[in-house]
């Protein structure tokens with residue numbers, strides 16, 4: 001297996017994260033922000049993003065998964081659910097990547113059913129060409145090509161999440 005040269009360098013990612021956090025800071029003044037990281041993939045993006053957001057906020061997490069290696073099973077399993085009460089909260093779901101959209105759509109519907117004051121989505125990566133379910137992305141980092149990517153939280157078989165950059169993942173033949 002080969003990790004090629006970065007698709008997105010650590011510097012490009014950090015610049016974009018700061019830009020997204022600045023937009024969120026502007027939009028959530030006088031709101032009741034609850035940022036929800038969708039793990040495991042979003043752990044690095046989430047922690048970088050929230051440290052640049054400059055409004056009062058609380059945080060929570062959902063652990064959900066639907067992929068086995070490079071393929072989606074189409075079925076989202078939730079391993080850890082929100083502890084926070086979302087009523088009267090302005091919820092911001094934070095994802096590392098929207099691919100088919102199945103995961104985020106499932107989680108979005110699940111959180112909406114709990115009656116938040118508002119719900120928006122922030123995703124670092126948007127692999128638009130693979131979309132199966134249409135999902136609104138309010139804060140989007142990068143649109144990326146239809147390639148399997150790892151690093152900065154994203155994995156292949158739970159490996160490579162610790163890389164500070166994002167690379168295209170190729171299986172060696």
Ligand code: PRP
Pocket residue numbers: 038039040041042064065066067072095096097098099100101102103104154155
């Ligand atoms: C990845 C990623 C997103 C989802 C996107 O999670 O973190 O949550 O896939 O794919 P989709 O748009 O096709 O649903 P994964 O199921 O691999 O679990 P992980 O976050 O633990 O890596």
